Amino acid sequence: MVTPIQTQQGPEGARVDLTRAAVTGDILTVQLSYTAASDKSFSDYFRADEVSVIDDATSQRYGILKDQTGAWLAAPLFVSHSIRVSAQKGETAIVWMKFPAPPATSRTVSVNVPKVGPFDGVPISRQQ
Numbered sequence: 001m002v003t004p005i006q007t008q009q010g011p012e013g014a015r016v017d018l019t020r021a022a023v024t025g026d027i028l029t030v031q032l033s034y035t036a037a038s039d040k041s042f043s044d045y046f047r048a049d050e051v052s053v054i055d056d057a058t059s060q061r062y063g064i065l066k067d068q069t070g071a072w073l074a075a076p077l078f079v080s081h082s083i084r085v086s087a088q089k090g091e092t093a094i095v096w097m098k099f100p101a102p103p104a105t106s107r108t109v110s111v112n113v114p115k116v117g118p119f120d121g122v123p124i125s126r127q128q
Helices: none
Strands: 006-009 015-024 027-035 042-047 052-055 061-063 082-087 092-100 108-112 119-123
Touching: 006 119, 015 108, 015 119, 027 082, 061 092, 082 092
Parallel strands: none
Antiparallel strands: 006 015, 015 027, 027 092, 042 082, 052 061, 052 108, 108 119
16 A cells, blocks of 8 residues: 555545655646445546646646547546546546646645645656
8 A cells, every 4th residue: 555645635525645746847747546445335526627736836727638530638537638546435536637747946835635634745756
């Protein structure tokens, strides 16, 4: 099991762990782990264009990247513009998203996902 960087309350009693905020080249990858409550399954959708990362040093807001065909660089996608998260009782679902990397001088970001409390001051790891 991966140690979470931060944890927030999610939809329908789910726990949402931010498990990765890493820059490789010019791309920041954010990974979230949604764990359903032990007594309740959940399924939720949110629009990819509602997710953002904010560079804490500059207040610059970044949205999820798209590939050359216009598809969001995130998974799991649903109907091409939404991210679908679902987990059975006590189980975990993984969601990942790719963003433009903030400048090398930026040490932390804030991650904003619909229906989840903000992840503030998240340290960025950088691949050398």
